[in-house]
Amino acid sequence: MGVDTGAAPLGSARAEILQRIRAATGGVSNTEVARAGWTRLPREYRRAATREREAVLELLEDRLRDYDANVVRTGRDRVSAIVAKMLSERGKTRMVVPPGIPNEWLPVVVEFVVDEGLSAAELDRFDGVMTGSTMAIAQTGTVILQSVPGQGRRAVTLVPDYQLCVVCEEDVVETVPEAMARLQETAELPTTFFSGPSATADIEMTRIKGVHGPRYLDVVLVGSGI
C-alpha cells in the first residue's frame, strides 16, 4: 500500500484474509471487473418522483406527523414569527444553534447561543436546538442533516432534548433514491438521517417516543413564496 495507516503492521491477517477471499471467489477482482459488474446490476425499482409537487409536500407533512413530529408550513418571511410561536408554546427560552444559521430565522425574544465547540455537558443544559437541513424525503418522513454551516456538528442536534428543524420546500424529494443521488456529491460529510424523534420498541414492541436523542421534534416547512 505504501501508506502508513498507523495500524498494526499490515501483516499476515490482511494478506491471509484477502488470499482466502481470492481462493474462494476464484481470482483477483479489480476496478474494471467490479465497475463493469456493478453497472450491470438490475435497478428496476422506482428511482424518481411519481407525485405532483404539492402532493409530495403533503406526504412529507403526513409522514412527519405519523412519527409524532409537529409540522408547520409557512412562507419565507414568516419563519422567525413561526419559530417564536412554536418555542413559546413549548416554553423554550434558551436554544443552541449551529454557526451559519440564517439570522432572519431567529426571533429576538428567545436567547440563541451559537455552538463554538460546546462540551456535551454544556449542550445538555440547553432547552433545545434549532437547525436548518440538507434535505427531506417525503415517502419516509425523513430529514437529513450534514456537518455544514446552519446544521452543525452531530452532537449539537443530539444531546438537547428538543429539536426545531427548518426544511425548505425546494429541498424536499419524494423517494429515497432521489435523496441519495443528491447526497452523492457530499457523501463523505458526517450525515444523519432522522425520521421522527428518537424512539424505541424494545419493550413489548410498544413504540415509545424518545430514549436518548431529542424526544420532541418540530419541523418548519418553508415555501419559496411569502
Place this chain on the structure above:
Amino acid sequence: MSGSALDPKTAPVFPIAARTAMKDGQLRRNVRHATDVIQAKRARVVAEMPDWQELREAGKQIRQHTMENLDFYLEEFEANCTRAGGVVHWARDAAEARQIIVGLVKASGSDEVIKIKSMTTEEIQLNSALEAAGIHPYETDLAELIIQLGHDQPSHIVVPALHKNRQQIREIFQREMNLPKLGERPEDLADAARIFLREKFLRVKTGVSGANFLIAETGGVCIVESEGNGRMCLTLPETLIAVAGIDKVVPRFADLEVLFQLLPRSATGERMNPYNSIWTGVNAADGPRAFHVVLMDNARTEILADAEGRQTLNCIRCGACQNACPVYRQTGGHAYGSVYAGPIGAILTPQLQEMHHAQSLPYASSLCGACYEVCPVKINIPEVLIHLRNKVVKQNGPLNVEAFAMKMMGMIFLSEHRFRAAQRMGRMAEAPLVRRDEKGEGWIGWLPGMLGGWTKVRDLQEMPQETFRDWWKKRGTHGS
C-alpha cells in the same frame, strides 16, 4: 440458559433446548406477541411499496456482486477509510478481533466503553474479553441494556430482549439501577434507561460499535438505529472502534438507496428507522478524534468458498426471517444456542463453526419457506438448510440407524419390484401395532424409537390393504 453466553460449541442440541424453552409459557407468550406485532407492521409498510420485489432483486444482486468482488471492495474501503483518517485493522478470527479491540481500548486510556448494539460483538463475546481486561462495557441499546443488567442473552437479531415483558424488565431495572419505586409503563422504563445512560454518554471517552454497512467507494461507515444511543456512542467519545464482518461492505454510496428501503421495513416495520448515521474517517470539527475499523473474517471466507452456502453472507441482519418462522415463534431465540437465532441462525451458525458444531440447527426447520418469502435480499434459506443437512449427513457417515434406513429406502425406490415388496412388508410389520377405533378403522397410537416422536400427539392410520398400483393393475384387467 440465562447467564452463560450462547456458545454453539457447548449448547445442547436444538430439539433438547427447544423442549426446555417451550416449557416457559411466559417466554412463549412474549415471543408470540412481539413477532405478531412486527410481522403485522412489516406487512403494512411492505404493501405500500409497489416496487418491493424489484427492490428485493436489486438488494440480492448488490450483495451477490459484492461477495464476488469482495477482495476489491475491502481494499477499496480500506484505502478510502485510511485516506479519511480512519485506521483499518484485519482480524482472522474472533480471538484476534478481541485482542485488537482490547488493545485499542487500553491505548485510548479508558477503562470503560459505551457500546452500540452489535451482533458482531455478541458473536465474538467481546464483553467478557473486555471485562477480563479490566474494562467495563456499558450496553446502551435499551434491549441490550436489559440483557446486560439481567445477565441474560440476546434472543433476536433486532429486538434482543423480545423474550422479556414489561414486568420482567421492571424487576431487572429495579434491582440493578436501585429504583425500588420504578413503574412498569414502557415510558417509565425507557426514562429510567435514559437517565441511567446519559451520565455515561457524557463521561465515557471510548465507544465500540458494529456497522451496518461499510461503503467501499467513500470509506464511510453506516449505522442504522432507533434510539439515538448509537449517535451518542459514535459522536461523543474521543475514540471510536467499529468492528464489522468482512461481509458488511457495499460497493457504492448509491447502493444505500436500496438497503435503506429494504432494511427498516423488514426489520421493524418502519418506513425508515429513526436514525441513520454515515461518517467517513475522522472529521476535524465533528465527532471522535480517533476512528478504528476492525475487519473480521471469523469463518466468513469459509462460507464464501462454498458456492451454495455463500448466499448466507448476503444477510443484512433484519431479523424478518425470525419473526416469520413458525419454529422460532414456538421456541424463541435461546434454543438455537447462538446469538444468531431463527432461520438465518440455523444456516449461519453452523457455517461460522465450520460445521464442527451446531449440526442440529439445519434440521430446526420444517422447510415451510416463510423465511425466504420475507427475506429482503432473497436468501433462499430452505435451499441452504438442505445443503447443510447434506454436509451433516456426510459428516455422520453411514454407521447409524438413520443412514442405514435411508440407504435401504433408497435401494427400494430404485426398483418397482422391491417397492411393491416393501409395501407388503410394511403392512405386515405394522399389523401388531394397529388398534381398531370405535368406527372399526385401524390406527397406530404407538411407534418405537425415533418414530415415537410422531405418536406422542398423533395417531397414524393403518396402511390400506390395497395400494394404488394394485388397484390400477386390477382395473386394467377388469375395467373400472
Place this chain on the structure above:
Amino acid sequence: MRVALFITCYNDTLFPDTGKAVVRVLERLGHTVEFPAGQTCCGQMHWNTGYQSEALPLVKRFVEQFRGAEAVVVPSSSCVAMMRDHYPKMAAEIGDAALIAEVSQLLPRVFEFSEFLIKRLGVEDVGASYPHRVTYHASCHGLRNLGLGDGPVRLLKAVRGIDLVELNALEQCCGFGGTFAVKNADVSSAMLEEKTGAVLATGARVCTACDNSCLMHIQGALHRQKTGVKTLHLAEILAAQEGAEL
C-alpha cells in the same frame, strides 16, 4: 389429452383413494390417464433430509418413466416443488448433459393436480357435488414454491352444495416438514396444535389440502383428540358427486 399420473410413493402406499379420485376427475373431463408402472418416489425425503446420493438416482428414474408424457399430473404439491426447485440442480450435480436437457424439457409438463385443472386445462367447475362444511389448508410448498394462490379455493367454490369456511392463519405451516416431525417432535407438535385449533374453530367436518402429507399430520392429531373431523385430499372432494358420503 393423455395424462400420465405420478401418484407418489406415499399416496400409492397410504392414500390410494386420492389416486383413484384423480383418475375419476380426469376421466370425467374426457382425458385418458396412464400410469407408468416403474414409478416410485421423487426423492424428496432423501433430498430434504440430506441424503443426496440416495436422492440423485431418482431423478433419472423419474425422467425414464415420464419422458414421453404429454402432461404429468401429481396429487402432491411438495413432490412437484421438489422436482421444480431441485431437479435441474440435481441433474447438474450428476453431470449428465442428456439428463440435464431432458429434465428441463420435462419439468414444464409436470403439474400439481389443482394447478393442472386451473392453469393447464382452464377448468374450475369439474362437476363435483359435496354438500358438507369444508375448510382448506394451504400447504407451504403449494402456497410458496408453486404459487397455487387461490386456485384450489376456486375449484372448491365451484363444488355444488359445499360450505367452504376459511381457515385462520392459512399461511402457517402445520409443522409436518417430513422428517422434521420426528426429529423435532416437540416443536412440530406445538405447530400442529395451532393448526388443529384453527381447523376446529371453523366448525368444518372436513379439512382438505393439495398434499396428503400435511393432511396425514393434521389427521393424526384430529384422530388422537377424537374430534370426529376428517381430512380429505382435494381430488377426493372434486371426485365426489351427488349422494356422496362424508
